[in-house]
Amino acid sequence: MIDAVSRVRRFNRAVTSEVGALDSSFLGRGRPLGAARVLNAIGRGLADVGELRADLALDSGLASRLLRGLEEEGLVETRPHPDDARRRVARLTPAGEREYRAYESLSDAQAEAILARHPDRAALLAAMDLIASALGRDRIALEEADPRGAAARWCLGEYYAELGRRFERGFDVALSCDPQADDMVRPRGTFLVAMSDGLPVGCAGLKGGGGAVAEVKRLWVAPAARGLGLAKRLMAAVESAARSLGIEVLRLDTNGRALPEALALYRRSGWVEIDRFNDDPYPDAFFEKRL
Template sequence: MTSADIARIRRFARAVTAEVGALDSSFLGRGRPLGAARVLNAIGAGRAEVGEIRTYLGLDSGLMSRLLRNLEDEGLVATAPHPADARRRIASLTEAGEREYEAYEALSDARAVALLERAPQPDALLRAMDRVALALGRDAITIVEADPAGSAARACLAAYYTELATRFAGGFDVALSCDPEAGDLVRPRGAFLLAVADGPPVGCVGLKGRGGPAAEIKRLWIDPAARGLGLAKRLMHEAQRVARDLGVRTLRLDTNSALPEALKLYRTLGWVEIDRFNDDPYPDHFFEKAL
């Protein structure tokens, strides 16, 4: 790394610090600094256990206690012992806290809109933001089971189909593909997994089963901004773990030679190429793995 590279990183850090108001004593003009506002936001967004909030925000216990105490003194937050473990605490917003949370949400949304409106290339800026946020937060990306018919799953699948349409020489029509039924992607037959990055999904994979000893891996996709972070391997390993839980002993999948990174991944993970096992018009490579 050169001195010029370091200077660029530091310039970026200064710009972000100024844009988000990290040094403001009154974040978004609401009378408290960013740290307190972030705690309030975390509680309002559904995080209740104080230890979870502290981990999510990367705060030490002393600072977390001070921020909570200040919010309690303002009448915005109430804390109580966890009903199952008195050593843990649960935080909740009061009515005044709910109003303050909504005010912050409106102001933050307005600031985001204003930033994009003044950007000469808003789409490019959003893509760059995605890459930075995912690179910095890669350790916080989680794998969760989700409803294959839910909005998050549908968003991932729509992006996946759009990418296939651009990468396959003859395009892609999901109606011609062996698209799995949603019922085959939920327990006890199968599962649908999402890679989630602080809310939005950035990847998916389906485990298509029919209740027997064999199942298929379907619809593995990673958001372009999250590629290179090892998420495809994580999703595949988790799909295999779920398959074992469901009693599956053999997994199969298919792919297309227009997706060389997929071929490389499967071979690296120990999948063995086999003969065609379906009549889907799109795949030209077929793999199997014994669990």
Template sequence: MLTDIARIRRFNRAVTTETGALDDSFLGRGRPLGAARVLNAIGQAGEAGREVGDVRDFLGLDSGLLSRLLRGLEAEGLVTVGPHPEDGRKRLARLTTEGETEFAAYEALSDIRAEGLLANHPRPRALLDAMDLVASALGQHRIEIAEDDPQSDASRHCLGEYYGELARRFEQGFDVNLSRDPDAASMRPPVGSFLVARSDGLPVGCVGLKGGQAFGEVKRLWVAPAARGLRLATRLMDALEARARALGMTVLRLDTNSALPEAVAMYRNAGWQEIDRFNDDPYPDHFFEKSL
């Protein structure tokens, strides 16, 4: 009988083989995966470069190993490491012109490999969903929440997924044009706020804080299916409450629908009190308030 542990170990071996973790020449570029990942982490920052400590934390490397990998990339003429211009106690890593060329080559080859993996699978969407689930689970402690513009690409992605889910789960469907959809300006500082959660740079959750009225209103709380069960919704709400306090708000309100029982339960468990209807939105049937 195939045990759970055996299945996990098979998965680990498959990923190690597919990613070329043991290859001396990752993607045929003449250096192992570790050096390629350091090059990629620096390249993602663009011309500004990346602080060495940030590279270490991002990749989860110890200082000694990172130093050795950086020295190797410097010897190849791909990276320069020098004092940070704003803080002499820190070091800044930048790609050289040759490093930028190598970074672009890795990006192109990685895209080709990913496209081939999807093309060779009979259920590419299911494969991607499974990958999202694993990546969210393994990287749950590295999910970052930060303020974003409600009309940024990441925010629009989250909101589009949110609206699509409501359309599937509401018996009557969902049309955002019929909802009391807050204008983006009401969710920008100093009036309101919009928070996006990212896992390795990819958006996996959001929540908005609508200001400009007698109370702050929580809007559009969404977490990607692959990241659910990791208490990310609670983290988003905690971060939003902190932001509301910073903006001087003392009372928050929100509404939701009984077709989202997990949301109703979360609000009740988090100390929100049910109140009478406070808007004319046709979709919600539960209304909550919380004093900060």
């Protein structure tokens, strides 16, 4: 009874009795689950009725009836799609918007309640992130993002914090050559963030200078998402972005002592070790790859 399978099933029971209740925040506002799910889907931005039906796996008849119910309640409006009058688009009325937000804050409150009664919030969140990333691994998408945006800044903050823990003497961004954000925005470069259902779980930057040589910077994967092959995917995406920008040679620096996984990744994916090409105090290994 203490084998791995029993432990997964125990987790499952714990979660469906507690979190199942959390999800039932869909209830509690006097509306059946089906209608609440449709309202929620529209609130999340699933305007197109077909999309909505696919997302919620609803029969066309049922979907149509649920929509009409919400329309009669005055929460939703539908109109034909401007480009194709067979399709219909739904959106929330102001009253629907209010109702949607009411459901949202119910969910938030229940999530808060779970957190509040646990002493070690950080450990609980880390475990939740790990499980959510593991279960949703096939749905982790790489997106180009502004390096000054919220998702990128969160990743960079976590990255710097981790370097601080890994380097014996800590890490100070000011001492390292921090790439200017403009150099990581098209057309000079780019910045990629791996998103797992809304949570950033990894990033990589391509810092260009306008020429044929560019640098890969800030490769990071959240602890919760390690082991899923994300670093490899991020590097592949950076390379293909570099090609599309006309870059011919990629370079990067790293610290092999503090970040051995990174070193191993570069070595096994076609990077060649070269001489030091900057005087940044942190790195001790330098690589190049011709595209």
